[in-house]
Amino acid sequence: MSDNTTAKKPRKVKGKTVVDIQKCKGCEICITACSENGIKLSKEINNLGYRYAVIVDDLCTGCTNCALVCPDGVIKVYRTSAKKKELVAEIKNVQSDMKIKIDK
Amino acid sequence: MLTGEKDCIIEDGEVYELVYEKPLTTLTGTRMHYCPGCGHSTAHKVLAEVIEELGIQEQTIGVAPVGCSVFAYDYLNIDMQEAAHGRATAVATGIKRVLPDKYVFTYQGDGDLAAIGTAETIHSINRGENIMIIFINNAVYGMTSGQMAPTTLVGMKSTTSPYGRDADFAGMPIKVSELIAPLKGAFYVTRHSVHTPGNVRKLKKAITNGFKYQQLKKGVTFIEVISNCPSNWKMTPVKSNEFIEKEMLPYYPLGDIKLPSKEDLAGLK
Amino acid sequence: MEELDIRLMKGNEAMAEAAIQAKCDAYFGYPITPQSEVLEYLSREMPGRYGIPLQAESEVASINMVYGAAGAGKRVMTSSSSPGFSLMMEGISYIASAQLPCLLVNVNRGGPGLGTIQPSQGDYFQATKGGGHGDYHLIVLAPNSVQEMADFVFLGFELADKYRNPVCMLSDGAIGQMMERVVFKKREVPAIKKDWATTGKTKDRERNIITSLFIQPEKMEQVNLSLNKKYEEISKNEVRYEEIFTDDAEYLIVAYGLSSRISHKTVILAREKGIKLGLLRPITLYPYPYKRLNELANKLKGILTLELNAGQMIEDVKLSVEGKVPVWHYGRMGGIIPSPEEVLENFEKLAKIK
Ligand SMILES: Cc1ncc(C[n+]2csc(CCOP(=O)(O)OP(=O)(O)O)c2C)c(N)n1
Numbered sequence: 001m002s003d004n005t006t007a008k009k010p011r012k013v014k015g016k017t018v019v020d021i022q023k024c025k026g027c028e029i030c031i032t033a034c035s036e037n038g039i040k041l042s043k044e045i046n047n048l049g050y051r052y053a054v055i056v057d058d059l060c061t062g063c064t065n066c067a068l069v070c071p072d073g074v075i076k077v078y079r080t081s082a083k084k085k086e087l088v089a090e091i092k093n094v095q096s097d098m099k100i101k102i103d104k
Numbered sequence: 105m106l107t108g109e110k111d112c113i114i115e116d117g118e119v120y121e122l123v124y125e126k127p128l129t130t131l132t133g134t135r136m137h138y139c140p141g142c143g144h145s146t147a148h149k150v151l152a153e154v155i156e157e158l159g160i161q162e163q164t165i166g167v168a169p170v171g172c173s174v175f176a177y178d179y180l181n182i183d184m185q186e187a188a189h190g191r192a193t194a195v196a197t198g199i200k201r202v203l204p205d206k207y208v209f210t211y212q213g214d215g216d217l218a219a220i221g222t223a224e225t226i227h228s229i230n231r232g233e234n235i236m237i238i239f240i241n242n243a244v245y246g247m248t249s250g251q252m253a254p255t256t257l258v259g260m261k262s263t264t265s266p267y268g269r270d271a272d273f274a275g276m277p278i279k280v281s282e283l284i285a286p287l288k289g290a291f292y293v294t295r296h297s298v299h300t301p302g303n304v305r306k307l308k309k310a311i312t313n314g315f316k317y318q319q320l321k322k323g324v325t326f327i328e329v330i331s332n333c334p335s336n337w338k339m340t341p342v343k344s345n346e347f348i349e350k351e352m353l354p355y356y357p358l359g360d361i362k363l364p365s366k367e368d369l370a371g372l373k
Numbered sequence: 374m375e376e377l378d379i380r381l382m383k384g385n386e387a388m389a390e391a392a393i394q395a396k397c398d399a400y401f402g403y404p405i406t407p408q409s410e411v412l413e414y415l416s417r418e419m420p421g422r423y424g425i426p427l428q429a430e431s432e433v434a435s436i437n438m439v440y441g442a443a444g445a446g447k448r449v450m451t452s453s454s455s456p457g458f459s460l461m462m463e464g465i466s467y468i469a470s471a472q473l474p475c476l477l478v479n480v481n482r483g484g485p486g487l488g489t490i491q492p493s494q495g496d497y498f499q500a501t502k503g504g505g506h507g508d509y510h511l512i513v514l515a516p517n518s519v520q521e522m523a524d525f526v527f528l529g530f531e532l533a534d535k536y537r538n539p540v541c542m543l544s545d546g547a548i549g550q551m552m553e554r555v556v557f558k559k560r561e562v563p564a565i566k567k568d569w570a571t572t573g574k575t576k577d578r579e580r581n582i583i584t585s586l587f588i589q590p591e592k593m594e595q596v597n598l599s600l601n602k603k604y605e606e607i608s609k610n611e612v613r614y615e616e617i618f619t620d621d622a623e624y625l626i627v628a629y630g631l632s633s634r635i636s637h638k639t640v641i642l643a644r645e646k647g648i649k650l651g652l653l654r655p656i657t658l659y660p661y662p663y664k665r666l667n668e669l670a671n672k673l674k675g676i677l678t679l680e681l682n683a684g685q686m687i688e689d690v691k692l693s694v695e696g697k698v699p700v701w702h703y704g705r706m707g708g709i710i711p712s713p714e715e716v717l718e719n720f721e722k723l724a725k726i727k
Binding site (some may be wrong): 177196 | 398401425427429430431433434435437438439440441443444445446449452457463464465471499571572574575576580581583584585586713
């Protein structure tokens with residue numbers, strides 16, 4: 001993992017964080033690790049009986065801090081690349097064998 | 105670069121590439137039994153990440169202790185042995201002596217390593233066994249639910265120091281890293297924590313070195329990890345991390361205690 | 374014609390030499406009289422020949438090193454004497470539970486406590502009835518000569534591998550220390566596949582785990598049951614004993630190890646006096662020759678156990694004969710070795726022969 005923790009800068013890079021809510025134990029350590037205040041605890045409880053981490057998407061920079069400190073490894077972090085145009089082009093070409101995950 | 109397998113999200117015409125995910129090949133995927141926010145889980149995850157990234161899953165044999173991490177072998181997808189309480193470094197010695205080209209590590213708590221297993225700890229280090237010792241210092245006996253450990257801070261309450269540890273009565277908490285660092289067999293001694301992202305990154309680097317240095321066959325790499333124990337400290341995970349910062353780190357300062365010299369590291373791949 | 378390798382050696386040295394010839398990959402030990410020669414011999418002889426000899430910081434460390442190296446699939450052993458063996462008990466229990474093949478030698482000295490460095494058979498219960506915690510058994514071999522101290526190393530490793538079970542050689546300070554002729558035969562040591570060992574998880578298999586922890590009650594019970602099944606199998610196949618003059622015997626001495634040598638002389642003295650005395654020497658103390666003793670009991674008038682202890686094996690003899698004949702014990706302790714005459718005299722008293 002590179003040390004790409006550029007928070008607060010104008011958003012060249014945008015992040016997206018996905019929590020496996022059924023495995024989250026609600027310890028809140030990710031909340032303290034997020035410099036953008038981009039994580040809160042759910043009101044509902046999951047199958048394990050814990051309130052779980054909920055991500056405020058548009059605040060995410062993709063810094064991975066939350067995921068790094070997550071004891072249970074339930075957080076996946078995605079990030080746009082600075083070279084995004086190029087990448088979009090590439091995707092079109094290799095679409096058939098790509099594992100694409102659409103969030104929403 | 106983008107490969108056919110790479111996980112990504114496309115939203116509003118933008119491509120979000122996966123940049124962090126827990127290790128999938130070196131963790132079994134079994135949900136860890138640790139309490140919410142426990143540093144053991146984070147340390148396991150970092151360890152698994154390093155094994156995955158170094159590509160040494162096939163060459164690595166781990167030794168689990170008796171303590172909360174007794175089930176480490178359920179979570180780490182590598183060959184492992186479960187040792188008797190305190191004897192992990194003796195078990196690791198046995199393994200490493202007959203399989204000298206494998207990477208061998210122990211993962212031990214403070215009761216295991218610094219109380220019942222002190223003799224094995226000191227002597228395996230003194231012999232310069234080419235193993236990595238990961239030492240989880242949470243200042244308490246976690247598994248047996250919160251008794252005083254050799255590392256419990258002065259004044260800190262536990263079920264067997266209910267009025268706070270009294271140094272006159274129970275002695276001072278042992279600084280194991282400082283204790284063993286002067287031994288010649290200790291090649292690399294360093295103290296880290298898992299309570300902040302920055303510290304997790306540093307720990308990862310240390311564990312990476314801990315493995316790599318084994319190639320040199322120059323002795324033990326000893327990585328102390330200051331960890332929390334929210335349940336037995338009777339704090340929320342967040343509060344326990346604050347306790348680490350405020351109480352643990354002043355007594356157990358983070359950083360390298362013994363570094364190999366440049367000459368020592370010559371020939372390292 | 375093959376040349377015989379004949380040597381004059383101490384029992385402890387013969388055992389150590391046999392370990393090298395049996396391709397013992399590693400020996401872990403800690404000095405204690407009367408068996409320190411083993412570690413000394415191996416420290417001298419293993420380098421350059423075969424195997425790794427490592428002096429551990431204690432018997433606790435030795436036995437756990439054995440655990441690690443045996444779990445890594447190698448042929449390993451340790452040896453000690455009574456106090457040191459006591460210190461190993463937790464580790465031995467773990468090894469039995471994790472089913473790790475290895476050879477553990479106890480050169481028995483007098484106890485309890487620090488006791489004496491003189492020979493004793495006071496560790497019979499410890500060796501055969503568990504010693505450590507939980508339901509387990511070691512296979513226990515009892516040599517009565519320097520030759521057997523060597524031979525039982527080969528046999529011990531063979532049985533350990535065959536059953537994935539720790540094997541204990543229960544010797545004593547006399548057999549370990551005395552010098553006798555010993556013959557080393559050329560033997561092939563077969564390579565044994567240990568696909569359960571922790572050698573690094575390759576892609577073609579699941580990870581291997583060496584553990585003795587089975588926290589679920591159902592799982593623990595299953596493990597206990599399967600261990601027991603193994604012990605039954607061992608009991609069926611591996612009982613070994615030697616009989617001397619049992620064909621027409623009216624009385625029998627049961628003795629193992631050093632006391633079987635004394636008993637052999639006693640039997641000869643008795644025969645000279647016209648007393649039909651025989652000897653049964655258990656070679657395996659676990660499994661024990663219960664069945665054979667039970668058969669013999671049908672035609673006997675009485676049995677004497679000669680033990681260098683306060684009477685331990687006598688319990689197994691009593692179990693064997695199911696009350697068919699009287700069973701007496703004679704023994705000396707503290708390292709005192711009775712003469713054959715002394716044994717005969719006491720036997721005659723106990724059996725009321727005069
Ligand atoms: C010989 C023996 N004595 C005592 C125990 C009980 N016991 C199990 S874990 C433990 C303490 C573990 O504490 P630590 O090593 O600090 O690890 P943690 O649980 O805090 O991670 C004890 C005393 C045991 N299993 N074996």
